[in-house]
Amino acid sequence: METDAARSLVLDAAEELFYGRGIQAVGMDAVRSASGVTLRRLYQLFPSKGALVEAYLLRRDARWRGSLAAYVDTVHAPPRERVLAVFDWLRAWFEEPGFRGCAFINSFGELGATSPEVALAARRHKEEFRRYVTGLVTEADASASTGAHVALLAEGAMVTAALTGSSAPAREAREAAALLLPQVPAQGSRL
Incomplete structure:
Protein backbone atom coordinates (compact mmCIF):
# COMPACT_ATOMS: atom_id res chain seq x y z
CA MET A 1 0.00 0.00 0.00
CA GLU A 2 1.27 3.46 -0.90
CA THR A 3 2.45 5.59 1.99
CA ASP A 4 -0.02 8.42 1.27
CA ALA A 5 -2.95 6.00 1.04
CA ALA A 6 -1.97 4.23 4.26
CA ARG A 7 -1.44 7.56 6.00
CA SER A 8 -4.90 8.72 4.91
CA LEU A 9 -6.50 5.49 6.15
CA VAL A 10 -4.83 5.86 9.52
CA LEU A 11 -5.71 9.53 9.86
CA ASP A 12 -9.32 8.89 8.82
CA ALA A 13 -9.62 6.18 11.45
CA ALA A 14 -7.86 8.27 14.10
CA GLU A 15 -10.09 11.25 13.42
CA GLU A 16 -13.26 9.23 13.74
CA LEU A 17 -12.08 7.48 16.91
CA PHE A 18 -10.38 10.42 18.64
CA TYR A 19 -13.23 12.81 17.91
CA GLY A 20 -15.94 10.28 18.70
CA ARG A 21 -14.51 8.68 21.83
CA GLY A 22 -11.73 10.96 23.03
CA ILE A 23 -7.99 10.68 22.54
CA GLN A 24 -7.16 8.97 25.82
CA ALA A 25 -9.88 6.34 25.35
CA VAL A 26 -8.44 5.16 22.03
CA GLY A 27 -5.32 3.03 21.78
CA MET A 28 -3.11 2.49 18.78
CA ASP A 29 -4.53 -1.02 18.33
CA ALA A 30 -8.03 0.43 17.87
CA VAL A 31 -6.67 2.81 15.21
CA ARG A 32 -4.90 -0.11 13.55
CA SER A 33 -8.11 -2.18 13.50
CA ALA A 34 -10.24 0.68 12.18
CA SER A 35 -7.73 1.66 9.50
CA GLY A 36 -6.93 -1.85 8.29
CA VAL A 37 -3.17 -1.29 8.31
CA THR A 38 -0.77 -3.48 10.21
CA LEU A 39 0.52 -2.35 13.57
CA ARG A 40 4.02 -2.32 12.13
CA ARG A 41 2.91 -0.05 9.26
CA LEU A 42 1.04 2.19 11.68
CA TYR A 43 4.19 2.73 13.76
CA GLN A 44 6.26 3.28 10.61
CA LEU A 45 3.91 6.11 9.68
CA PHE A 46 3.45 7.46 13.21
CA PRO A 47 6.19 6.39 15.65
CA SER A 48 4.07 7.28 18.68
CA LYS A 49 0.51 8.02 19.62
Missing part, protein backbone atom coordinates in the same frame (compact mmCIF):
# COMPACT_ATOMS: atom_id res chain seq x y z
CA GLY A 50 1.61 11.60 20.26
CA ALA A 51 2.79 11.90 16.65
CA LEU A 52 -0.54 10.51 15.45
CA VAL A 53 -2.52 12.91 17.63
CA GLU A 54 -0.49 15.85 16.36
CA ALA A 55 -1.02 14.80 12.72
CA TYR A 56 -4.74 14.32 13.37
CA LEU A 57 -5.05 17.81 14.83
CA LEU A 58 -3.05 19.44 12.03
CA ARG A 59 -5.17 17.78 9.37
CA ARG A 60 -8.40 18.56 11.19
CA ASP A 61 -7.36 22.20 11.49
CA ALA A 62 -6.73 22.49 7.75
CA ARG A 63 -10.01 20.77 6.87
CA TRP A 64 -12.12 22.67 9.39
CA ARG A 65 -10.79 26.12 8.53
CA GLY A 66 -10.83 25.29 4.80
CA SER A 67 -14.47 24.23 4.97
CA LEU A 68 -15.44 27.40 6.83
CA ALA A 69 -13.59 29.66 4.39
CA ALA A 70 -15.07 27.86 1.38
CA TYR A 71 -18.56 28.37 2.79
CA VAL A 72 -18.01 32.06 3.52
CA ASP A 73 -16.52 32.51 0.04
CA THR A 74 -19.83 31.38 -1.48
CA VAL A 75 -21.64 34.26 0.22
CA HIS A 76 -21.88 36.99 -2.38
CA ALA A 77 -23.20 39.70 -0.11
CA PRO A 78 -21.89 42.73 1.75
CA PRO A 79 -18.97 42.05 4.12
CA ARG A 80 -21.26 42.23 7.15
CA GLU A 81 -23.24 39.25 5.85
CA ARG A 82 -20.04 37.32 5.25
CA VAL A 83 -19.20 37.70 8.94
CA LEU A 84 -22.64 36.46 9.92
CA ALA A 85 -22.23 33.52 7.51
CA VAL A 86 -19.63 32.14 9.94
CA PHE A 87 -22.49 31.47 12.34
CA ASP A 88 -24.61 29.89 9.60
CA TRP A 89 -21.73 27.50 8.89
CA LEU A 90 -21.39 26.78 12.61
CA ARG A 91 -25.12 25.96 12.82
CA ALA A 92 -24.80 23.46 9.97
CA TRP A 93 -21.76 21.90 11.68
CA PHE A 94 -23.59 21.69 15.01
CA GLU A 95 -26.40 19.81 13.27
CA GLU A 96 -24.10 17.17 11.76
CA PRO A 97 -24.54 13.63 13.13
CA GLY A 98 -21.84 12.88 15.64
CA PHE A 99 -21.08 16.52 16.49
CA ARG A 100 -19.08 16.49 19.73
CA GLY A 101 -17.90 20.06 19.92
CA CYS A 102 -14.57 21.50 18.96
CA ALA A 103 -11.87 18.85 18.56
CA PHE A 104 -9.27 21.37 19.73
CA ILE A 105 -11.10 22.32 22.91
CA ASN A 106 -11.73 18.62 23.55
CA SER A 107 -8.10 17.64 22.97
CA PHE A 108 -6.81 20.53 25.05
CA GLY A 109 -9.14 19.50 27.87
CA GLU A 110 -7.85 15.94 27.71
CA LEU A 111 -4.15 16.51 27.13
CA GLY A 112 -3.31 20.21 27.16
CA ALA A 113 -1.69 20.09 30.58
CA THR A 114 0.57 17.17 29.72
CA SER A 115 1.19 17.49 25.99
CA PRO A 116 2.86 20.66 24.75
CA GLU A 117 2.17 19.52 21.16
CA VAL A 118 -1.57 19.28 21.77
CA ALA A 119 -1.61 22.60 23.61
CA LEU A 120 0.29 24.26 20.76
CA ALA A 121 -1.98 22.77 18.09
CA ALA A 122 -5.08 23.94 19.96
CA ARG A 123 -3.69 27.44 20.51
CA ARG A 124 -2.61 27.70 16.89
CA HIS A 125 -6.04 26.61 15.65
CA LYS A 126 -7.82 29.12 17.87
CA GLU A 127 -5.46 31.93 16.88
CA GLU A 128 -5.94 31.20 13.17
CA PHE A 129 -9.71 31.12 13.61
CA ARG A 130 -9.62 34.41 15.49
CA ARG A 131 -7.39 35.95 12.81
CA TYR A 132 -9.77 34.77 10.07
CA VAL A 133 -12.87 36.14 11.82
CA THR A 134 -11.11 39.41 12.62
CA GLY A 135 -10.20 39.79 8.96
CA LEU A 136 -13.83 39.35 7.96
CA VAL A 137 -14.94 41.82 10.62
CA THR A 138 -12.45 44.51 9.57
CA GLU A 139 -13.62 44.10 5.97
CA ALA A 140 -17.08 44.94 7.34
CA ASP A 141 -15.70 48.27 8.65
CA ALA A 142 -15.49 47.22 12.28
CA SER A 143 -12.43 47.23 14.51
CA ALA A 144 -10.05 44.37 15.20
CA SER A 145 -11.26 44.35 18.80
CA THR A 146 -14.79 43.79 17.49
CA GLY A 147 -13.32 40.88 15.52
CA ALA A 148 -12.01 39.40 18.76
CA HIS A 149 -15.46 39.79 20.31
CA VAL A 150 -17.17 38.11 17.35
CA ALA A 151 -14.65 35.24 17.47
CA LEU A 152 -15.35 34.85 21.19
CA LEU A 153 -19.09 34.63 20.45
CA ALA A 154 -18.35 31.84 17.96
CA GLU A 155 -16.17 30.01 20.49
CA GLY A 156 -18.89 30.25 23.11
CA ALA A 157 -21.42 28.93 20.62
CA MET A 158 -19.19 25.91 19.94
CA VAL A 159 -18.91 25.01 23.60
CA THR A 160 -22.57 25.63 24.35
CA ALA A 161 -23.73 23.62 21.32
CA ALA A 162 -21.59 20.68 22.42
CA LEU A 163 -22.93 20.82 25.96
CA THR A 164 -26.58 21.26 25.02
CA GLY A 165 -26.73 19.16 21.85
CA SER A 166 -28.50 22.05 20.15
CA SER A 167 -27.66 24.26 17.18
CA ALA A 168 -29.51 27.21 18.80
CA PRO A 169 -26.28 28.74 20.17
CA ALA A 170 -25.20 29.49 16.58
CA ARG A 171 -28.35 31.54 15.99
CA GLU A 172 -28.03 33.28 19.35
CA ALA A 173 -24.35 34.13 18.76
CA ARG A 174 -25.21 35.32 15.23
CA GLU A 175 -27.79 37.71 16.67
CA ALA A 176 -25.25 39.04 19.18
CA ALA A 177 -22.59 39.43 16.48
CA ALA A 178 -25.05 41.39 14.31
CA LEU A 179 -25.38 43.90 17.15
CA LEU A 180 -21.62 44.44 17.19
CA LEU A 181 -21.26 45.04 13.45
CA PRO A 182 -21.94 48.33 11.67
CA GLN A 183 -25.36 48.44 10.03
CA VAL A 184 -25.52 48.54 6.26
CA PRO A 185 -27.55 51.56 5.13
CA ALA A 186 -30.72 50.67 3.25
CA GLN A 187 -30.62 51.20 -0.52
CA GLY A 188 -31.45 54.77 -1.40
CA SER A 189 -31.06 56.07 2.16
CA ARG A 190 -28.89 59.07 2.85
CA LEU A 191 -26.42 59.26 5.64
Whole structure:
Protein backbone atom coordinates (compact mmCIF):
# COMPACT_ATOMS: atom_id res chain seq x y z
CA MET A 1 0.00 0.00 0.00
CA GLU A 2 1.27 3.46 -0.90
CA THR A 3 2.45 5.59 1.99
CA ASP A 4 -0.02 8.42 1.27
CA ALA A 5 -2.95 6.00 1.04
CA ALA A 6 -1.97 4.23 4.26
CA ARG A 7 -1.44 7.56 6.00
CA SER A 8 -4.90 8.72 4.91
CA LEU A 9 -6.50 5.49 6.15
CA VAL A 10 -4.83 5.86 9.52
CA LEU A 11 -5.71 9.53 9.86
CA ASP A 12 -9.32 8.89 8.82
CA ALA A 13 -9.62 6.18 11.45
CA ALA A 14 -7.86 8.27 14.10
CA GLU A 15 -10.09 11.25 13.42
CA GLU A 16 -13.26 9.23 13.74
CA LEU A 17 -12.08 7.48 16.91
CA PHE A 18 -10.38 10.42 18.64
CA TYR A 19 -13.23 12.81 17.91
CA GLY A 20 -15.94 10.28 18.70
CA ARG A 21 -14.51 8.68 21.83
CA GLY A 22 -11.73 10.96 23.03
CA ILE A 23 -7.99 10.68 22.54
CA GLN A 24 -7.16 8.97 25.82
CA ALA A 25 -9.88 6.34 25.35
CA VAL A 26 -8.44 5.16 22.03
CA GLY A 27 -5.32 3.03 21.78
CA MET A 28 -3.11 2.49 18.78
CA ASP A 29 -4.53 -1.02 18.33
CA ALA A 30 -8.03 0.43 17.87
CA VAL A 31 -6.67 2.81 15.21
CA ARG A 32 -4.90 -0.11 13.55
CA SER A 33 -8.11 -2.18 13.50
CA ALA A 34 -10.24 0.68 12.18
CA SER A 35 -7.73 1.66 9.50
CA GLY A 36 -6.93 -1.85 8.29
CA VAL A 37 -3.17 -1.29 8.31
CA THR A 38 -0.77 -3.48 10.21
CA LEU A 39 0.52 -2.35 13.57
CA ARG A 40 4.02 -2.32 12.13
CA ARG A 41 2.91 -0.05 9.26
CA LEU A 42 1.04 2.19 11.68
CA TYR A 43 4.19 2.73 13.76
CA GLN A 44 6.26 3.28 10.61
CA LEU A 45 3.91 6.11 9.68
CA PHE A 46 3.45 7.46 13.21
CA PRO A 47 6.19 6.39 15.65
CA SER A 48 4.07 7.28 18.68
CA LYS A 49 0.51 8.02 19.62
CA GLY A 50 1.61 11.60 20.26
CA ALA A 51 2.79 11.90 16.65
CA LEU A 52 -0.54 10.51 15.45
CA VAL A 53 -2.52 12.91 17.63
CA GLU A 54 -0.49 15.85 16.36
CA ALA A 55 -1.02 14.80 12.72
CA TYR A 56 -4.74 14.32 13.37
CA LEU A 57 -5.05 17.81 14.83
CA LEU A 58 -3.05 19.44 12.03
CA ARG A 59 -5.17 17.78 9.37
CA ARG A 60 -8.40 18.56 11.19
CA ASP A 61 -7.36 22.20 11.49
CA ALA A 62 -6.73 22.49 7.75
CA ARG A 63 -10.01 20.77 6.87
CA TRP A 64 -12.12 22.67 9.39
CA ARG A 65 -10.79 26.12 8.53
CA GLY A 66 -10.83 25.29 4.80
CA SER A 67 -14.47 24.23 4.97
CA LEU A 68 -15.44 27.40 6.83
CA ALA A 69 -13.59 29.66 4.39
CA ALA A 70 -15.07 27.86 1.38
CA TYR A 71 -18.56 28.37 2.79
CA VAL A 72 -18.01 32.06 3.52
CA ASP A 73 -16.52 32.51 0.04
CA THR A 74 -19.83 31.38 -1.48
CA VAL A 75 -21.64 34.26 0.22
CA HIS A 76 -21.88 36.99 -2.38
CA ALA A 77 -23.20 39.70 -0.11
CA PRO A 78 -21.89 42.73 1.75
CA PRO A 79 -18.97 42.05 4.12
CA ARG A 80 -21.26 42.23 7.15
CA GLU A 81 -23.24 39.25 5.85
CA ARG A 82 -20.04 37.32 5.25
CA VAL A 83 -19.20 37.70 8.94
CA LEU A 84 -22.64 36.46 9.92
CA ALA A 85 -22.23 33.52 7.51
CA VAL A 86 -19.63 32.14 9.94
CA PHE A 87 -22.49 31.47 12.34
CA ASP A 88 -24.61 29.89 9.60
CA TRP A 89 -21.73 27.50 8.89
CA LEU A 90 -21.39 26.78 12.61
CA ARG A 91 -25.12 25.96 12.82
CA ALA A 92 -24.80 23.46 9.97
CA TRP A 93 -21.76 21.90 11.68
CA PHE A 94 -23.59 21.69 15.01
CA GLU A 95 -26.40 19.81 13.27
CA GLU A 96 -24.10 17.17 11.76
CA PRO A 97 -24.54 13.63 13.13
CA GLY A 98 -21.84 12.88 15.64
CA PHE A 99 -21.08 16.52 16.49
CA ARG A 100 -19.08 16.49 19.73
CA GLY A 101 -17.90 20.06 19.92
CA CYS A 102 -14.57 21.50 18.96
CA ALA A 103 -11.87 18.85 18.56
CA PHE A 104 -9.27 21.37 19.73
CA ILE A 105 -11.10 22.32 22.91
CA ASN A 106 -11.73 18.62 23.55
CA SER A 107 -8.10 17.64 22.97
CA PHE A 108 -6.81 20.53 25.05
CA GLY A 109 -9.14 19.50 27.87
CA GLU A 110 -7.85 15.94 27.71
CA LEU A 111 -4.15 16.51 27.13
CA GLY A 112 -3.31 20.21 27.16
CA ALA A 113 -1.69 20.09 30.58
CA THR A 114 0.57 17.17 29.72
CA SER A 115 1.19 17.49 25.99
CA PRO A 116 2.86 20.66 24.75
CA GLU A 117 2.17 19.52 21.16
CA VAL A 118 -1.57 19.28 21.77
CA ALA A 119 -1.61 22.60 23.61
CA LEU A 120 0.29 24.26 20.76
CA ALA A 121 -1.98 22.77 18.09
CA ALA A 122 -5.08 23.94 19.96
CA ARG A 123 -3.69 27.44 20.51
CA ARG A 124 -2.61 27.70 16.89
CA HIS A 125 -6.04 26.61 15.65
CA LYS A 126 -7.82 29.12 17.87
CA GLU A 127 -5.46 31.93 16.88
CA GLU A 128 -5.94 31.20 13.17
CA PHE A 129 -9.71 31.12 13.61
CA ARG A 130 -9.62 34.41 15.49
CA ARG A 131 -7.39 35.95 12.81
CA TYR A 132 -9.77 34.77 10.07
CA VAL A 133 -12.87 36.14 11.82
CA THR A 134 -11.11 39.41 12.62
CA GLY A 135 -10.20 39.79 8.96
CA LEU A 136 -13.83 39.35 7.96
CA VAL A 137 -14.94 41.82 10.62
CA THR A 138 -12.45 44.51 9.57
CA GLU A 139 -13.62 44.10 5.97
CA ALA A 140 -17.08 44.94 7.34
CA ASP A 141 -15.70 48.27 8.65
CA ALA A 142 -15.49 47.22 12.28
CA SER A 143 -12.43 47.23 14.51
CA ALA A 144 -10.05 44.37 15.20
CA SER A 145 -11.26 44.35 18.80
CA THR A 146 -14.79 43.79 17.49
CA GLY A 147 -13.32 40.88 15.52
CA ALA A 148 -12.01 39.40 18.76
CA HIS A 149 -15.46 39.79 20.31
CA VAL A 150 -17.17 38.11 17.35
CA ALA A 151 -14.65 35.24 17.47
CA LEU A 152 -15.35 34.85 21.19
CA LEU A 153 -19.09 34.63 20.45
CA ALA A 154 -18.35 31.84 17.96
CA GLU A 155 -16.17 30.01 20.49
CA GLY A 156 -18.89 30.25 23.11
CA ALA A 157 -21.42 28.93 20.62
CA MET A 158 -19.19 25.91 19.94
CA VAL A 159 -18.91 25.01 23.60
CA THR A 160 -22.57 25.63 24.35
CA ALA A 161 -23.73 23.62 21.32
CA ALA A 162 -21.59 20.68 22.42
CA LEU A 163 -22.93 20.82 25.96
CA THR A 164 -26.58 21.26 25.02
CA GLY A 165 -26.73 19.16 21.85
CA SER A 166 -28.50 22.05 20.15
CA SER A 167 -27.66 24.26 17.18
CA ALA A 168 -29.51 27.21 18.80
CA PRO A 169 -26.28 28.74 20.17
CA ALA A 170 -25.20 29.49 16.58
CA ARG A 171 -28.35 31.54 15.99
CA GLU A 172 -28.03 33.28 19.35
CA ALA A 173 -24.35 34.13 18.76
CA ARG A 174 -25.21 35.32 15.23
CA GLU A 175 -27.79 37.71 16.67
CA ALA A 176 -25.25 39.04 19.18
CA ALA A 177 -22.59 39.43 16.48
CA ALA A 178 -25.05 41.39 14.31
CA LEU A 179 -25.38 43.90 17.15
CA LEU A 180 -21.62 44.44 17.19
CA LEU A 181 -21.26 45.04 13.45
CA PRO A 182 -21.94 48.33 11.67
CA GLN A 183 -25.36 48.44 10.03
CA VAL A 184 -25.52 48.54 6.26
CA PRO A 185 -27.55 51.56 5.13
CA ALA A 186 -30.72 50.67 3.25
CA GLN A 187 -30.62 51.20 -0.52
CA GLY A 188 -31.45 54.77 -1.40
CA SER A 189 -31.06 56.07 2.16
CA ARG A 190 -28.89 59.07 2.85
CA LEU A 191 -26.42 59.26 5.64
